[in-house]
Amino acid sequence: MAIERQTIIYDGPGGPFEGVAAFDSTAPGPRPGVLIVPNVLGEKEQDRVTAERIAALGHVGFVADLYGQGKRTTRESPDPAMYMNALNADRPLLRDRLRASLAALHALPQVDAARTAAIGYCFGGKSVIDLARAGGDVRGVVAFHGIFDPPGYAYPTTIRAKLLICHGWEDPLAPPEAVTGLAAExxxxxxxxxLHGYGGAGHGFTDASQKGSTRPGFGYNANADRRSWAAMTDFLAELFD
Known part of the structure; x- marks a missing residue:
């Protein structure tokens, strides 16, 4: 196995956009593709590593860029959420950028476009649920510590994509009423x-950079991280069988 990364520049509303693909260059033929939608900070090394882990499962991982080429923040930025907030205020634009990112994944020569999925973290979790709501051409989506508020626009009566929601039960950004609201929707x-609910876990439970966080309801949780990845692996295997 030889996992390689490739930078992909693609078009979309407000673009250009710059994503990163990871794949096993020794594997024969097209294989399933997984769109990876980052958290509030946008595309970064942490997401590229996730793409490599996806590639090691026998798929192609592609990190989406929803903000635009060169538009990134860090936790030390004056306003780390500036690009996320703009898309939260314009959910149709978020939907259209998700569609553009998915089209870029489908266009990769290593990808079997008939077998794709999307996973997302935090804001990315909200995003992949929106992708399912909007009828995105994926077999399924996985949201890790996502946000569940509906987008405010009409979407197809039947959601075709399967959904796995991995949720930290102590997450203050998605309290129990938001969880039951999503279930009803x-x-x-x-x-x-x-829905997989993880007791004792809060928002960002997969984010190892947040180990030792003292903020109530936020931070890394090793058990929830391990269990949710295993749940995702089984879910993708079922989708792509």
């Missing part, structure tokens, strides 16, 4: 969905 839309 997905059920009303006829979706095939499942």
């Amino acid at each position: 997905l059920s009303a839309a006829g979706a095939d969905w499942q």
Whole structure:
């Protein structure tokens, strides 16, 4: 196995955009593709490592860029959420940028465009749920510590993509009423969905850079991180079988 990275420049509303693909260059033929949607900070090394882990499972990982080429923040930025907030205020634009990112994944020569999925973290979790809501051409989506508020626009009556929601039960950004609201929404839309709730875990439970966080309801949780990755692996195997 030889995992390689490739920078991909692609078009979309407000672009250009710059994503990163990871794949096993020794594997024969097209294989399933997984779109990876980052958290509030946008595309970064942490997401590229996730793409490599996806590639090691036998898929192609592609880190989406929803903000635009060169538009990134860090936790030390004056306003780390500036680009995220702009998209939260314009969910149709978020939807259209997700579609552009998915089209870039489908266009990769290593990818079997009939077998794709999307995963996302925090804001990326919200984003992949929106992708499912909007009828994105994926077999399924996985949200890790996502946000669940609906987008405010009409979407297809039936959500075709399967959904796996991996949720830290102590997450203050998605309290129990938001979780049950999402469940009701997905059920009303006829979706095939499942929810994994992790006790003692809060927002950002997969983010190892947040180890030792003292902020209530936020921070890394090794058990939830390990268990949610295993749940995702099984979910993707079922999708792509």
